[in-house]
Structure formats: structure tokens, C-alpha cells
Amino acid sequence: MAESGTIDTSTVDTSTVDTSTGTTAQNGTRGVSRYVLRVIAVGYLFFLLVLPVALIVWRTFGDGLGPFVEALTSSSALHAFQVTLVVALWAVALNTVFGVGAALLLVRHDFPGKRLLGAFVDLPMAVSPVVVGLALILLYGRFSPVGGLLESWGLQIIFSTPGMVLATVFVALPLVVRSVVPVLEELGDEQEQAAHTLGASRFQTFLRITLPGIRSALAYGVVLCLARSLGEYGAVAVVSGRLVDQTQTLTLFVEERFQNFDQPAAFAAATALALLAVVTLLLTRLLRPKD
Amino acid sequence: MAIEVRDVNKSFGTTPVLRDVSVDVASGSLTALLGPSGGGKSTLLRVIAGLEHPDTGTVRISGVDATRLSPQRRNVGFVFQHYAAFKHMTVFRNVAFGLEIRKRPKDEIRRRVMELLELVHLERMADRYPSQLSGGQRQRMALARALAVEPEVLLLDEPFGALDAQVRKELRTWLRRLHDEVHVTTVFVTHDQEEAIEVADTVVVLADGAVEQVGSPSDVYDNPANPFVMRFLGPVTEIGGSLVRPHDIEISTEPRPGGDEASVTRVVRLGFEVRVELLVDGREAWAQVTRGTAEQLALAPGATVHVRPTPGARSLALTGA
Ligand SMILES: Nc1ncnc2c1ncn2[C@@H]1O[C@H](COP(=O)(O)OP(=O)(O)OP(=O)(O)O)[C@@H](O)[C@H]1O
Ligand SMILES: [Mg+2]
Numbered sequence: 064m065a066e067s068g069t070i071d072t073s074t075v076d077t078s079t080v081d082t083s084t085g086t087t088a089q090n091g092t093r094g095v096s097r098y099v100l101r102v103i104a105v106g107y108l109f110f111l112l113v114l115p116v117a118l119i120v121w122r123t124f125g126d127g128l129g130p131f132v133e134a135l136t137s138s139s140a141l142h143a144f145q146v147t148l149v150v151a152l153w154a155v156a157l158n159t160v161f162g163v164g165a166a167l168l169l170v171r172h173d174f175p176g177k178r179l180l181g182a183f184v185d186l187p188m189a190v191s192p193v194v195v196g197l198a199l200i201l202l203y204g205r206f207s208p209v210g211g212l213l214e215s216w217g218l219q220i221i222f223s224t225p226g227m228v229l230a231t232v233f234v235a236l237p238l239v240v241r242s243v244v245p246v247l248e249e250l251g252d253e254q255e256q257a258a259h260t261l262g263a264s265r266f267q268t269f270l271r272i273t274l275p276g277i278r279s280a281l282a283y284g285v286v287l288c289l290a291r292s293l294g295e296y297g298a299v300a301v302v303s304g305r306l307v308d309q310t311q312t313l314t315l316f317v318e319e320r321f322q323n324f325d326q327p328a329a330f331a332a333a334t335a336l337a338l339l340a341v342v343t344l345l346l347t348r349l350l351r352p353k354d
Numbered sequence: 355m356a357i358e359v360r361d362v363n364k365s366f367g368t369t370p371v372l373r374d375v376s377v378d379v380a381s382g383s384l385t386a387l388l389g390p391s392g393g394g395k396s397t398l399l400r401v402i403a404g405l406e407h408p409d410t411g412t413v414r415i416s417g418v419d420a421t422r423l424s425p426q427r428r429n430v431g432f433v434f435q436h437y438a439a440f441k442h443m444t445v446f447r448n449v450a451f452g453l454e455i456r457k458r459p460k461d462e463i464r465r466r467v468m469e470l471l472e473l474v475h476l477e478r479m480a481d482r483y484p485s486q487l488s489g490g491q492r493q494r495m496a497l498a499r500a501l502a503v504e505p506e507v508l509l510l511d512e513p514f515g516a517l518d519a520q521v522r523k524e525l526r527t528w529l530r531r532l533h534d535e536v537h538v539t540t541v542f543v544t545h546d547q548e549e550a551i552e553v554a555d556t557v558v559v560l561a562d563g564a565v566e567q568v569g570s571p572s573d574v575y576d577n578p579a580n581p582f583v584m585r586f587l588g589p590v591t592e593i594g595g596s597l598v599r600p601h602d603i604e605i606s607t608e609p610r611p612g613g614d615e616a617s618v619t620r621v622v623r624l625g626f627e628v629r630v631e632l633l634v635d636g637r638e639a640w641a642q643v644t645r646g647t648a649e650q651l652a653l654a655p656g657a658t659v660h661v662r663p664t665p666g667a668r669s670l671a672l673t674g675a
Contacts, residue, residue: 259424272440
């Protein structure tokens with residue numbers, strides 16, 4: 064151990080000597096390579112992101128604002144808007160409650176299976192949304208025991224809003240938890256303990272101490288979750304059955320219009336989605352925890 | 355008794371942290387929990403507050419068995435070492451917290467909070483946030499916040515631990531005066547024996563999770579129950595197989611009954627005091643004398659002298675030494 068330690072310091076020493084003797088030469092090559100890197104990065108983003116989005120916007124507004132407004136106010140488009148909003152708001156509400164609860168469990172409590180819960184929370188990051196959709200159909204579909212039972216109570220999950228909410232909840236699950244956990248850890252539990260000794264119940268402590276402490280991180284997580292929910296396609300596509308004017312969300316609307324050669328409507332809706340994304344992105348900028 | 359801790363045991367995992375701890379704290383007293391780092395002081399304090407549950411044993415507060423009570427219902431004031439200030443609230447709202455939870459009328463809260471802020475000299479800081487206060491001010495705010503709910507007992511975990519030496523000394527004296535004014539039964543944790551002796555009227559020495567001794571400051575200093583307590587409460591040195599306080603050593607040029615011959619190795623002047631380093635029977639020891647004595651005896655390295663414990667001084671025989 065001691066030997067490798069001395070070798071380490073000697074290599075550090077020679078490298079510092081090197082830089083001090085060859086500064087001017089290195090500055091030159093470093094400047095060029097930095098320039099090349101920048102061009103590559105900008106070019107990469109340009110062809111990947113800026114150009115496609117700009118093209119969509121250009122195609123959308125190519126014939127002025129009129130066709131854009133017209134395409135978005137068709138009854139199918141308005142319905143798709145409505146479905147998207149309903150599904151996203153439910154998903155965000157459920158994920159906020161679950162997210163805060165899970166974060167509190169993971170940070171403040173010790174229990175058997177805690178690591179397993181932590182792993183489960185991250186699962187949606189790894190599983191393809193299509194798989195999520197298929198799994199939900201397997202469990203809640205009309206011909207499965209659970210789905211059949213629920214259907215006999217008049218509750219249809221698959222091919223209807225509850226299933227779409229479930230799918231969206233699943234894919235956006237980690238966002239609130241992962242934004243809140245680090246802040247909760249940093250906050251520590253001393254303030255909460257102090258509140259307890261001053262006579263506050265658990266719930267009062269949560270409302271008056273914990274919640275204000277995680278407020279900005281929570282808001283950040285909620286906005287991320289909202290953005291993810293608005294844009295979700297794969298899982299929702301599978302469980303919704305893509306029923307036009309019934310279970311069609313905005314993303315599904317874009318795809319369906321495009322397949323049916325109604326490009327103006329597809330591009331208009333795509334631009335609307337992109338605008339929503341930009342707004343939420345700006346919101347996350349504003350809400351991102353400072354430190 | 356304001357607090358009665360009986361036979362408390364507590365382990366974290368397999369490590370015992372408190373072992374058969376029994377402590378009584380008299381009503382209105384100011385008690386110090388003194389001991390080395392990791393000795394279990396904070397844990398004992400947290401057990402009293404209900405923030406930690408003992409594995410066995412009981413805690414009674416004002417005669418009521420509180421062992422199973424949640425901290426919320428114990429009515430204790432707890433001041434954390436790092437203040438645990440509510441960061442998103444002003445000083446006023448911090449202090450008002452307990453009263454707001456108890457749903458006291460607004461004007462009563464206002465009056466009581468301002469009274470307390472005056473008591474801790476923070477009346478002009480009421481609208482500031484904790485981040486705008488110095489460490490000492492935050493500490494006093496935490497104290498006012500704990501006092502606001504008129505607790506049965508006040509528990510302070512290393513109240514001055516995170517402050518610099520100067521502020522520490524000021525706050526110490528101030529805490530003593532505050533206690534004389536407010537009279538609430540107070541237990542504070544410290545690993546600084548000087549702090550315990552200066553401020554407390556009872557000292558509980560805790561080491562390795564067990565109570566070593568309980569007594570008044572002069573009791574534990576002058577009549578330590580064992581070598582550990584003696585060592586922990588002040589400087590010690592060893593002569594003739596006994597543990598002695600260095601200021602209880604008599605140095606003379608002539609042999610005296612019960613004395614040992616010693617040679618002076620070094621003389622260090624520390625202002626008024628002089629530290630005399632000695633070699634007694636080949637063992638190192640030291641004595642603390644006044645400047646006058648040192649000059650009168652003309653102590654210098656190489657001199658041969660005779661040393662013995664001052665008659666009547668407390669010394670502990672070291673068995674096996
Ligand atoms: N939550 C915990 N989990 C596990 N071990 C703990 C926990 N709290 C304390 N301990 C252990 O218990 C022992 C006593 O801790 P405690 O904090 O009571 O000591 P202390 O006397 O207050 O020390 P210090 O002066 O350093 O604050 C230590 O060995 C510590 O590592
Ligand atoms: Mg401690």
C-alpha cells in the first residue's frame with residue numbers, strides 16, 4: 064500500500080513538471096482540439112435536434128397561421144388534447160403522492176426490502192414502454208382474471224382512461240422520487256425531530272417542516288413528470304387500443320394523422336407538443352433546485 | 355425527581371451503547387452529562403426525549419412513566435447540537451412553532467415570543483431567517499424555541515460544541531444565569547470537563563455506556579470514584595504508584611517524610627503557573643507550582659528535589675502500577 068502510494072505521487076510530480084515546461088505548445092493544440100470538439104457538438108445537435116424541429120415548425124406554419132389553427136381545432140384534435148390532459152393530470156397527481164411517500168420511506172425508514180423498493184422505483188427507466196403496455200393488458204385485459212373481475216363491476220381498464228393512466232404512471236414513476244430523495248437526504252431529520260419534541264404530530268411535521276423543505280425539488284419533479292406524461296407514446300399506444308375520438312391522445316393523434324396522409328394536422332399537433340415541451344422545460348429551468 | 359432513568363439498556367445492532375444506566379435528575383437542577391466521545395451521552399439524552407427507544411429500562415418524567423410516550427407528548431425541550439433551526443421560517447416563527455401547534459391565541463403567542471427573544475437577546479432579530487444569524491445567535495434561538503412550550507425539562511446536546519472558544523465561554527456563563535432566572539430542570543451534554551464543572555450543579559460522568567460517577571462538581575473533581583474519572587476531570591500525574599493532581603504536589607529541597615527524590619528535567623513558565631517536569635524513580639511526572647515557589651526553590655533542569663503529595667490531597671492508588 065505504502066509503496067504504491069509513493070509511486071502515485073511521483074507520477075503526479077512528473078506530469079506537473081511536463082505541463083509547466085510545455086505550456087505554449089500545449090495551449091496551441093488544446094485550442095484547436097477544443098474548437099473541433101465544439102463544431103462536432105454543435106453539428107451533432109443541429110442535425111439531431113434543431114433541424115428536425117425547425118423543419119416541423121416550418122412545415123406547420125408554411126401556409127400561415129390559419130391551417131395550423133384549423134388543424135388543431137378539429138373535433139378529433141380537441142378530443143385528443145382533452146384525453147392527453149386528463150391522463151397526464153391523473154398520472155402526475157398519483158405519481159406526486161406516491162413519489163413523496165416512496166421518497167420518505169426510502170430516506171427516513173429502515174425496513175426489510177428497502178433496497179428492493181429502491182430498485183423497483185428505477186425499473187421503468189430500464190423497461191421499454193411497449194413491454195409495460197403489454198404487461199398491463201395481460202393483467203387487466205378483459206380475458207384475464209383480474210380484468211374480468213373489474214369488468215364485472217363495470218370498471219374497464221384496458222382500452223380506456225384508467226389503463227392509460229396506469230401506463231403513464233408507470234413510465235413516469237421514478238421522476239418525482241428521484242428528484243425528492245437527494246434533497247430529503249440533505250435536509251436530514253433533525254428539523255423533523257425538533258418539531259416532534261415541540262409537540263407536532265407526524266402529519267403536522269410533514270406539512271410544516273418536511274414539505275417546505277423539499278418544495279422546489281418536488282415542483283421540479285412534478286414538472287418533469289408532467290412533461291414525460293404529456294409526451295408518452297409507447298405504453299399508451301398499446302393499452303389505449305388507439306380508438307379515434309375515444310382513447311386517442313395527442314401523440315397518438317400525430318401518428319394516426321401522419322399514417323393517413325393528413326400531414327398538416329400531424330405537423331400542427333407535433334408543433335403543439337413541442338411547444339408544450341418547451342414550456343415545461345422553461346418551467347424546470349425556473350424550478351430546478353439551486354444547490 | 356424531575357427525571358428518573360432506571361436500568362436503561364440500548365444497543366445499535368449488536369453494539370451496546372447504554373449499559374444499565376440509572377440516573378436521577380433533581381427538579382430545578384442543572385445537570386451535566388460528561389464523558390468522552392462515543393460514550394453514549396447523546397443517546398441517553400435522546401432516550402430521555404423519546405427520540406430513541408431503550409431496549410430495556412424505564413424513563414419517568416415528573417413522576418409519570420414516559421417510556422412508551424412519543425416525543426410529541428413528553429413536553430421536553432430539546433436543543434440539538436447543530437441547532438436544527440427551521441430554515442424556511444423567521445426567528446419569530448421558529449420560536450412560535452410550539453405555541454402555534456398548541457393553537458394558542460395570536461396575541462398571546464406574539465407576547466410570549468417577544469418575551470423569550472428578549473430573554474435570549476434576539477429581540478431585534480425577530481424577522482431574520484436562521485441563515486442570517488451567527489452560530490451563537492442560532493443556538494440562542496433554538497433555546498428560546500425549546501423554552502417557548504414551557505417544557506418540564508430542558509435537554510441540550512453539546513449546546514456550545516460548534517462555537518468558537520470565546521463565544522463558548524460567554525454562552526456558558528449566560529446559560530448559568532438563564533437557568534437561575536428560569537429554573538427549568540436542565541440536562542446538558544458536554545465532553546468538556548471545565549464546562550461541566552463551571553456550569554452544572556450536578557455532574558454525571560458517562561463512559562462506554564455506563565455511569566462512572568454522579569456528584570457535585572467539587573465531589574467528582576476532588577473525590578473521583580476511580581482513576582478514569584480522575585483522569586477525565588483534570589490533569590493528573592503519577593508519583594509513588596498513586597494518581598495525583600499536579601497542583602497537589604509539594605516540592606522541597608530537603609527530604610520530607612513520605613517524599614521521593616526526583617530530578618528536574620524541564621521548567622516551563624505558563625504565565626503565573628510554572629510546569630515542572632520531573633523524573634521520579636526513572637518515571638516521568640510533572641508538578642504545577644506558582645511562579646513564586648519556583649523562584650524560591652530556584653528550580654532549574656538538573657536540580658535534585660524531593661516531592662510528595664500535599665498532605666490531605668486526594669490521591670488514588672493505582673493497583674498493579
Ligand atoms: N443511530 C445510530 N446507529 C448506530 N450506532 C449509533 C447510532 N447513534 C449512535 N451510535 C453509536 O453509539 C455510540 C454512542 O453514541 P453517542 O452519540 O451517544 O455518543 P456521545 O457520547 O454523544 O459522543 P459525542 O461526544 O461524540 O457526541 C457510538 O459508538 C455511536 O457510533
Ligand atoms: Mg453526542
